[in-house]
Amino acid sequence: MDVLSIDIFKAMMRNALMHVKLREDEFSKLDAVIGDGDHGTAIVTALSCVMDPLEKGTEFKSMLNDMGFAVMLQTSGSTSTLLGAFFLGMSDYSAGISLDAGAMKAMFAGGLENVRKQTKAQKGDKTMMDALIPAVEAMQASTSQDIKELLVAAAEAALQGAQSTVQMKANFGRARNYGEQSIGYADSGATSWSCMFASFAEVV
């Protein structure tokens, strides 16, 4: 596939919401190990907020901007802040109604760049960044001009990243206080973001 159309992007987001809903309890249970146990609810709520502007969207830039505003204004908490920042950053680096491989890579890179402005978490800290950073990096590193191949590369890297958090000790935010206790469980945010990237690749 040569281009990512706005209609395919909408299908990717709908698929992400569906899969995240199916695994909502799993994300909350993972979060309960080192947090307040609400990540499943938080990610489902946040993704649900973006559906209205998504369906109404007619071109990438304004649609992604409206999705970012919706999630930030309708919910609060770190999950929605980071997801909102991701869409706003994607909006800054997208235009039109279809994106070729290079334009799609730029859009995802823009999303990551804006998320990095909101959190100091790095790869290895046992956060959602352990899925997001490898996903976007794998996409950037690929020389493929095929949309599907790029999204599959991102999904595989996100999954590996999420699985790698099982062995990690939480090193960020309140979870840091759990120290060694956090080892042995995957991070809830990395797992849910990996689920989103898998859903994106599945649709295309």
Add this chain to the structure above:
Amino acid sequence: MSATKIKFINNPEQITSELLEGYVMAYKDKVALAGENIVVRATPKSEDKVAIVTLGGSGHEPALSGFVGEGMLDCSVVGDIFAAPGAQRLFQALQLFKREAGILLVVLNHSGDVMSANMACQLAERMGIKVKQLLTHDDISAGIGAPDEDRRGLAGCVPLFKIIGAAAEEGKSLDELLEIGERFSQKVATLAVAMRSCTHPQNNGIITDLPEGIMEIGMGQHGEGGGGRQPLVSADDTAAQMVDLLLQQLKPAAGDKMLLIINGVGATTHMELSIIYRKACLVLEEKGFEVCEGRIQEILTVQEQAGFQMIIARLDADHIDYLKNKRADAPYWVTIGK
């Protein structure tokens, strides 16, 4: 026992809206509501000057809305009891104060407030609203020299409002205000002590139960434990111990000019606060510092918690001028100046 039996409240869900309505009725010449839980001045400051906005939960009256008024804040965005107001309401307030000169948003370092502020600012910037944040972190209970991000914002924000409020009135630019405020922030330190904890007015839950005869130095603004539990000692010994800790953080030089505020947090009388002030002031003077500005007042309270916050700041010459000589006319802070 239900909350209604120990407090003069009606529906617990309506505490915040009802208290704000009563407040603006009482001080209608000075303050007004510009939207749900958004307190503004009755007479707005001219648009060519930087607007000063802050945010925080209710339950701490008169903070923070008590300091909206000429020479201090332009707007206070209020959350529910002990809770951040959320990005949506704050974004609404930032839209109201959009201006060429910009907005200085003062954020007390509490995770909910910080997150609301970051989200609202991100959206505001995309709408072409010029806004910069000033984070306050005066609490020293995280340890002497602890990094700023680990230190909470306590009542030290109130003299900060006076200083930057006066400077904004004078026409200082957003960057100048940030510098003036940041410099004060680095030189103000607050320590709280509690000897009876507070309840949450909506569910009557007791937040940290302190046993009889025990006090806790370092208690947070919502009764969160701070680690420093010890047997209750006399007013003089308590005051001296707290001054000593605050000076370890501030590291003043002999001859420094100091601000000293004793803030009652709800259930400690002005009689006791004055006795504490006396000793704290004497200790500072014995050590060779000049206390050039003082105050004994309930500026930021925590329901029926007994205890106080001691605020000490090393003042620069411009800070002294803004505090003492410039006019302020907020419902809970008046300075007769020019």
